[in-house]
Amino acid sequence: xxxxxxxxxxxxxxxxxxxxxxxxxxxxxxxxxxxxxxxxxxxxxxxxxxxxxxxxxxxxxxxxxxxxxxxxxxxxxxxxxxxxxxxxxxxxxxxxxxxxxxxxxxxxxxxxxxxxxxxxxxxxxxxxxxxxxxxxxxxxxxxxxxxxxxxxxxxxxxxxxxxxxxxxxxxxxxxxxxxxxxxxxxxxxxxxxxxxxxxxxxxxxxxxxxxxxxxxxxxxxxxxxxxxxxxxxxxxxxxxxxxxxxxxxxxxxxxxxxxxxxxxxxxxxxxxxxxxxxxxxxxxxxxxxxxxxxxxxxxxxxxxxxxxxxxxxxxxxxxxxxxxxxxxxxxxxxxxxxxxxxxxxxxxxxxxxxxxxxxxxxxxxxxxxxxxxxxxxxxxxxxxxxxxxxxxxxxxxxxxxxxxxxxxxxxxxxxxxxxxx
Numbered sequence: 001x002x003x004x005x006x007x008x009x010x011x012x013x014x015x016x017x018x019x020x021x022x023x024x025x026x027x028x029x030x031x032x033x034x035x036x037x038x039x040x041x042x043x044x045x046x047x048x049x050x051x052x053x054x055x056x057x058x059x060x061x062x063x064x065x066x067x068x069x070x071x072x073x074x075x076x077x078x079x080x081x082x083x084x085x086x087x088x089x090x091x092x093x094x095x096x097x098x099x100x101x102x103x104x105x106x107x108x109x110x111x112x113x114x115x116x117x118x119x120x121x122x123x124x125x126x127x128x129x130x131x132x133x134x135x136x137x138x139x140x141x142x143x144x145x146x147x148x149x150x151x152x153x154x155x156x157x158x159x160x161x162x163x164x165x166x167x168x169x170x171x172x173x174x175x176x177x178x179x180x181x182x183x184x185x186x187x188x189x190x191x192x193x194x195x196x197x198x199x200x201x202x203x204x205x206x207x208x209x210x211x212x213x214x215x216x217x218x219x220x221x222x223x224x225x226x227x228x229x230x231x232x233x234x235x236x237x238x239x240x241x242x243x244x245x246x247x248x249x250x251x252x253x254x255x256x257x258x259x260x261x262x263x264x265x266x267x268x269x270x271x272x273x274x275x276x277x278x279x280x281x282x283x284x285x286x287x288x289x290x291x292x293x294x295x296x297x298x299x300x301x302x303x304x305x306x307x308x309x310x311x312x313x314x315x316x317x318x319x320x321x322x323x324x325x326x327x328x329x330x331x332x333x334x335x336x337x338x339x340x341x342x343x344x345x346x347x348x349x350x351x352x353x354x355x356x357x358x359x360x361x362x363x364x365x366x367x368x369x370x371x372x373x374x375x376x377x378x379x380x381x382x383x384x385x386x387x388x389x390x391x392x393x394x395x396x397x398x399x400x401x402x403x404x405x406x407x408x409x410x411x412x413x414x415x416x417x418x419x420x421x
Contacts, residue, residue: 005132005133005134006133008133008134008135008137009132009133011097011137012035012072012130012131012133013069013070013072013095014035014069015035015068015069015070016035016068016069016070016071016072016095017032017033017034017035017040017059017062017063017066017068017070017071017072018032018033018034018035018071018072018073018074018127018130018131019031019032019033019055019059019071019072019073019074019127020032020033020073020074020075020076020099020122020123020124020125020126020127020128020130021073021074021075021076021082021085021123021126022076022119022120022122022123022126023047023075023076023078023079023081023082023085024047024081024119025047025081026046026047027044027045027046027047027051028044028045028046028047028051028055028081028085029042029043029044029119029120029122029123030042030043030044030045030055030058030059030123031120031123031124031126031127032058032059032062032071032127033124033127033128033131034066034068035131037128037131039124040062040066041058041062042120042123042124043058044119045058047081047084047085049088052084052085052088052089055085056089056092056094059071059073070095071094071095072094072095072096072097072130073089073094073095073096073097074096074097074098074099074126074127074129074130074135075096075097075098075099075126076098076099076101076104076122076123076126077098077099077100077101077136078101082098086098086138086140087140090140096138097130097135097136097137097138098135098136098138099126099129099130099134099135099136100135100136103129103134104122104125104126104129107125107128107129107134108121108122108125111125139308139309139312141308144279144282144283145283145304145308145309147279148276148279148280148283148301148304148305149305149306151272151275151276151279151301151305152276152301152302152305152306153305153349154272155269155272155273155276155298155301156349156352158265158268158269158272159269161265162188162262162265162266162269165258165261165262165265166187166188166262168258169187169188169196169255169258169259169262170187172251172254172255172258173187173196173255175243175244175251176201176202176243176244176248176251176252176255177201177202177238177241177243178241178242178243179237179241179242179243180192180195180234180237182237183230183233183234183237184230188262190221190222190223191217191221191223191226191227191230191231193259193262193263194217194218194220194221194222194223194226195217195220195231195234196255196256196259197220197256197259197260197263198216198217198220198256199252199253199255199256200252201245201248201249201251201252202237202238202239202241202243202248203238203245203248204249204252205234205235205238206235206238206239208235210232210235210236213231213234213235214226214228214231214232214235217231273297273298276297276298276301277297277301279301280297280300280301280304283304285304285309285310285311285406286300286304287411288402288405288406288409288410288411288412289303289304289402289405289406291405291411291412292361292365292398292401292402292405292412293364293365293367293412293414294357294360294361294363294364294365294368295357295360295361295398299353299356299357299360302349302350302352302353303350303353303354303357303402306322306323306347306349306350306353307319307322307350310402310403310406310407311406311407313403315403316399316400316403316404319399319400319402319403320396320399320400321345321346322346322347322350323346323347323350323351323354323395323399324342324343324344324345324346324347324348324350324351325342325343325346325351325354325392325395325396325399326342326343326396327340327341327342327343327389327392328340328341328342328343340389342392351395354395354398354399355391355395357395357398358391358394358395358398359391361394361398362390362391362394366414367414367415368394368397368398371394371397372390372393372394375390375393376390
């Protein structure tokens with residue numbers, strides 16, 4: 001059987017020193033180690049260009065003093081403080097590999113019974129993990145790939161921010177005007193936001209004439225068609241609302257402020273979507289993925305931002321492992337659960353993209369819908385999949401399909417019913 005650890009050990013050149021780094025905001029801790037696990041020295045350096053220069057100079061001095069042939073860095077990839085040093089080293093063709101912080105923590109706790117922990121100990125464990133082949137294959141994004149990852153990360157933060165503000169908006173309306181949700185199922189719609197942007201409490205709305213209220217909303221409205229019938233219903237219910245009247249004016253004002261921020265975030269999200277479309281079109285790997293029915297620009301941007309170039313992977317199993325959607329056995333004392341969960345030992349952002357894509361593929365893609373239905377409805381002796389297991393299987397199938405399309409340079413062709421099953 002092919003050993004992934006043995007393959008990774010081949011990436012560590014012989015007679016090279018290993019420098020483990022524990023990154024922090026102000027100062028990084030570094031420990032230099034030989035491949036026989038002997039620690040030669042330790043020091044801290046600033047998270048600045050001058051500090052990086054001093055680190056490399058110190059490492060080169062250790063190389064000359066020991067007669068080694070070179071140096072390789074092992075950096076704990078916790079937080080975001082490692083990125084500056086990683087790009088600095090990669091730009092100077094100095095070998096580096098990233099170490100999973102969870103793996104480092106478990107390794108440190110297993111080695112030290114007294115749970116000793118400090119910056120130098122973490123740096124030493126990072127070097128030891130590189131020495132034993134327990135590191136992550138590292139490829140830093142450049143050019144359009146780096147722009148795509150940064151833009152998609154910003155887009156995801158905006159989505160979370162808009163969801164948070166939408167939930168806050170619903171909570172405020174439940175107190176001051178609970179009937180509003182019966183009329184507008186989505187309070188973040190254009191007509192609903194135009195009403196809420198007025199900053200008027202239900203009492204103030206009821207004091208206006210219906211025609212005057214509609215005209216005020218029309219001035220705030222920015223869309224295709226104004227739902228006049230719903231506005232009249234809002235005006236009618238405002239006079240008999242069960243909402244709390246005490247402090248309603250202040251709450252209504254806060255709602256109007258919240259609507260302004262929400263509209264700004266939505267506008268920025270639209271601009272990010274335009275930029276994501278441009279970046280996906282500029283990357284050759286985007287065209288084969290866009291040919292899959294049910295997959296749009298946002299999904300393709302998320303896949304490529306999280307995975308990078310699909311041509312850099314040896315097989316599709318690596319994509320599944322990167323996402324953490326691989327089925328994982330849970331058994332003890334001869335007993336196991338009725339369902340097989342995901343490992344979730346991968347990128348949460350990638351799983352977020354895949355789960356949304358899987359739901360849409362089952363809804364609009366006939367090939368994926370038939371494939372999922374067969375696995376969900378097969379006989380009991382064939383182990384039918386639970387609904388969530390089907391979603392995970394669709395995520396993995398999408399990853400395998402994406403890998404095949406990109407590496408063969410082909411567009412999607414819907415298979416026949418027999419092949420699909």
